[in-house]
Amino acid sequence: MGTVIVGAVLLGVVAIIIRKLVRDKKSGKSLQCGVDCRNCGGHCER
Amino acid sequence: MAIKIALAGNPNSGKTTLFNALTGSNQFVGNWPGVTVEKKEGKLKGNKNVVITDLPGIYSLSPYTLEEVVARNYLINERPDAILNIVDGTNLERNLYLSTQLMELGIPVIMAVNMMDVVDKNGDRIYTDKLSKKLGCEVVEISALKGTGIQKAAEKAVAVANSKNVTVPVHTFAPEVESVLDAVEAKLGSNIDDNQKRFFAIKLLEKDDKISTQMKSVPDVTKEIDEIETKMDDDTESIITNERYVYISSIIDECSTKNSKGKLTISDKIDRIVTNRFLALPIFALVMFIVYYVSVTTVGTWVTDWTNDGLFGESWRFFGTDVPGIPMLIGNLLDAIGVAPWLEGLILDGIVAGVGAVLGFVPQMLVLFIFLGFLEGCGYMARVAFIMDRIFRKFGLSGKSFIPMLIGSGCGVPGIMASRTIENERDRRMTIMTTTFIPCGAKLPIIGLIAGALFNGAPWVAPSAYFVGIAAIICSGIILKKTKLFAGDPAPFVMELPAYHLPTVGNVLRSMWERGWSFIKKAGTIILLSTIFVWFTSYFGWIDGKFRMLDVLELDHSILAKIGNVFAWVFTPLGWGDWRSAVAAITGLVAKENVVGTFGILYGFAEVGEEGNEIWGSLAGSMTQIAAYSFLVFNLLCAPCFAAMGAIKREMNSTKWFWTAVGYQTILAYVVSLCVYQVGTFITTGKFGAGMVAAIILIIGFIYLLVRPYKESTTFNVKLKGASQSK
Numbered sequence: 001m002g003t004v005i006v007g008a009v010l011l012g013v014v015a016i017i018i019r020k021l022v023r024d025k026k027s028g029k030s031l032q033c034g035v036d037c038r039n040c041g042g043h044c045e046r
Numbered sequence: 047m048a049i050k051i052a053l054a055g056n057p058n059s060g061k062t063t064l065f066n067a068l069t070g071s072n073q074f075v076g077n078w079p080g081v082t083v084e085k086k087e088g089k090l091k092g093n094k095n096v097v098i099t100d101l102p103g104i105y106s107l108s109p110y111t112l113e114e115v116v117a118r119n120y121l122i123n124e125r126p127d128a129i130l131n132i133v134d135g136t137n138l139e140r141n142l143y144l145s146t147q148l149m150e151l152g153i154p155v156i157m158a159v160n161m162m163d164v165v166d167k168n169g170d171r172i173y174t175d176k177l178s179k180k181l182g183c184e185v186v187e188i189s190a191l192k193g194t195g196i197q198k199a200a201e202k203a204v205a206v207a208n209s210k211n212v213t214v215p216v217h218t219f220a221p222e223v224e225s226v227l228d229a230v231e232a233k234l235g236s237n238i239d240d241n242q243k244r245f246f247a248i249k250l251l252e253k254d255d256k257i258s259t260q261m262k263s264v265p266d267v268t269k270e271i272d273e274i275e276t277k278m279d280d281d282t283e284s285i286i287t288n289e290r291y292v293y294i295s296s297i298i299d300e301c302s303t304k305n306s307k308g309k310l311t312i313s314d315k316i317d318r319i320v321t322n323r324f325l326a327l328p329i330f331a332l333v334m335f336i337v338y339y340v341s342v343t344t345v346g347t348w349v350t351d352w353t354n355d356g357l358f359g360e361s362w363r364f365f366g367t368d369v370p371g372i373p374m375l376i377g378n379l380l381d382a383i384g385v386a387p388w389l390e391g392l393i394l395d396g397i398v399a400g401v402g403a404v405l406g407f408v409p410q411m412l413v414l415f416i417f418l419g420f421l422e423g424c425g426y427m428a429r430v431a432f433i434m435d436r437i438f439r440k441f442g443l444s445g446k447s448f449i450p451m452l453i454g455s456g457c458g459v460p461g462i463m464a465s466r467t468i469e470n471e472r473d474r475r476m477t478i479m480t481t482t483f484i485p486c487g488a489k490l491p492i493i494g495l496i497a498g499a500l501f502n503g504a505p506w507v508a509p510s511a512y513f514v515g516i517a518a519i520i521c522s523g524i525i526l527k528k529t530k531l532f533a534g535d536p537a538p539f540v541m542e543l544p545a546y547h548l549p550t551v552g553n554v555l556r557s558m559w560e561r562g563w564s565f566i567k568k569a570g571t572i573i574l575l576s577t578i579f580v581w582f583t584s585y586f587g588w589i590d591g592k593f594r595m596l597d598v599l600e601l602d603h604s605i606l607a608k609i610g611n612v613f614a615w616v617f618t619p620l621g622w623g624d625w626r627s628a629v630a631a632i633t634g635l636v637a638k639e640n641v642v643g644t645f646g647i648l649y650g651f652a653e654v655g656e657e658g659n660e661i662w663g664s665l666a667g668s669m670t671q672i673a674a675y676s677f678l679v680f681n682l683l684c685a686p687c688f689a690a691m692g693a694i695k696r697e698m699n700s701t702k703w704f705w706t707a708v709g710y711q712t713i714l715a716y717v718v719s720l721c722v723y724q725v726g727t728f729i730t731t732g733k734f735g736a737g738m739v740a741a742i743i744l745i746i747g748f749i750y751l752l753v754r755p756y757k758e759s760t761t762f763n764v765k766l767k768g769a770s771q772s773k
Contacts (some may be wrong), residue, residue, distance in 0.1 A: 002383030017571050
């Protein structure tokens with residue numbers, strides 16, 4: 001039971017991360033530079 | 047509809063500081079010109095209907111660099127409802143040059159004279175009421191840093207935007223110029239808005255080649271230009287520039303008084319030492335040594351040790367009580383709810399080990415970011431660009447190339463983007479190719495790991511990483527400049543040195559937090575996913591033809607080991623031909639922190655810090671100190687992470703140039719690492735083999751490329767149709 005619960009939570013976390021990365025990528029943000037364009041003024045949004 | 051207000055002004059006049067104060071944003075602020083290269087938008091605090099745009103700093107509306115084009119095109123095409131013109135009160139005369147041009151755009155303008163606190167401190171006076179009358183627009187005194195007067199400036203900007211009262215330039219040129227301007231305006235027809243006609247007419251007279259892209263039809267004004275140039279015996283651009291400065295000089299005399307004319311300011315006195323011909327470089331080297339030494343080896347390490355040994359170790363003490371570390375807590379929880387061993391392994395040996403190994407270096411990184419934030423904020427880094435110009439110029443780059451490298455010490459992506467401030471395309475490309483040699487924040491964990499675990503915290507290792515980067519830039523500059531691709535004189539470097547000031551604690555902490563938080567977020571996303579991949583591929587494999595989960599001692603049979611062994615031999619001459627190191631270096635391409643995360647999983651992370659000898663003994667056993675330094679050098683210089691490579695591709699705007707840059711970086715990293723390992727091994731052990739022979743050949747070749755004379759081409763080959771080759 002513990003395996004199912006923890007596995008489901010982990011899968012959920014991974015799904016959320018992938019969804020966020022894909023969304024950020026689609027909106028033009030960089031995946032790797034922290035997905036935070038405030039530092040570089042959104043350079044990668046071009 | 048939202049009201050649009052644009053912040054426009056000279057570089058380093060405080061636009062971004064004002065933008066942050068008005069919108070509550072956390073945009074990066076630095077005390078040097080050229081921090082902002084792309085426009086940014088934010089909503090005014092307390093009035094979400096007002097959108098404020100922070101534009102890159104410009105000296106005039108005649109753009110030369112890419113970011114100047116961004117600012118001018120925004121003002122012409124987007125036509126904000128009002129312009130809040132930020133003027134540096136300590137440099138009024140130079141700043142007013144742009145102001146006179148902004149008022150010709152046919153947009154309501156409010157002027158905010160910034161740095162009034164410094165003006166008052168210097169005993170100078172600016173009579174804003176007189177200035178307002180002379181310029182024909184409202185003038186407000188502000189200090190963006192201290193937050194005084196900024197609300198009033200915003201309110202006035204909103205009011206003038208609502209009133210839609212276009213600012214009409216009070217200033218007129220000489221009668222001869224005005225009559226020609228009238229004639230040009232008449233030629234513009236109805237395609238250009240009436241309010242913008244004067245601006246376009248002036249630009250056409252100035253022979254601004256980029257203005258035609260903003261016009262549907264470009265009238266021929268050659269006759270008008272010839273007429274005025276003959277009459278005034280000068281070219282039109284100089285005539286108009288001169289007219290503006292004559293006008294500004296007349297305003298300055300009436301609207302301001304200087305207390306400190308001819309006296310040396312504190313900034314001047316400091317500059318006499320830190321930019322001194324002989325002292326500048328040693329001071330810079332000392333400053334960077336202290337920054338890296340303190341960040342990685344002393345203060346940063348104390349906190350990192352606590353993080354690694356306590357928070358991510360077995361336990362840590364809190365007010366006399368033992369608190370279990372995160373792995374212990376999670377392990378106990380997973381045991382209590384009866385999680386399967388493979389899932390426990392994934393979480394503890396994969397995610398906690400990998401992400402924990404990376405997060406363990408956050409304290410060191412935060413300390414480094416505090417130092418960098420302080421150096422940038424106080425104005426010293428602007429001096430470094432000036433100091434580096436003297437060296438860079440000798441091999442064909444200008445000090446302007448140092449600005450992207452400075453920004454790149456946080457993250458390579460904005461560093462590469464900052465190369466847009468370089469007008470000369472050749473210099474820009476070379477800067478893009480070399481910027482990522484400066485260690486970015488993500489490389490700091492690798493430096494910390496090698497310095498701590500393999501060199502027992504030797505003080506020279508961390509600072510040497512920075513100097514390896516600088517040396518790589520200088521050598522690359524010398525070598526590349528002698529090739530046909532980059533030959534030519536460097537562009538002139540003109541940069542104003544901002545006055546020194548103590549940055550506010552808030553700004554330094556914000557700069558540190560913004561950079562650090564990006565890193566932490568990355569650990570929670572891309573690094574976490576990577577650790578799951580690395581754990582799965584390293585803890586599953588075939589033993590006796592059977593695919594199963596592996597024990598920690600069986601990792602050599604894993605999928606990752608099989609993949610790693612395919613290309614590990616490539617790195618054997620560099621001293622780390624083990625599949626683990628090879629895989630770690632390759633995963634670093636996803637994000638450089640992955641190098642440490644992968645080691646964390648493959649060597650069973652518990653303590654990655656300075657004191658992590660027990661666990662990292664296996665890492666230390668797999669490579670010598672020389673090999674470890676070779677590994678460090680390779681990871682510092684080789685192709686950056688995918689994000690930075692993407693930035694290189696975008697900025698180069700050419701597949702050929704992209705591959706040239708990435709190829710050059712990787713080959714250089716390989717050659718330098720090979721030489722470090724082979725020569726280092728020869729010196730320490732006396733071993734002389736084929737690798738050493740290759741290293742000698744490479745060193746000779748490298749020295750030849752460095753010292754070979756630069757030959758200017760004396761012939762020009764042209765292929766003519768129907769004729770043999772002509773010279």
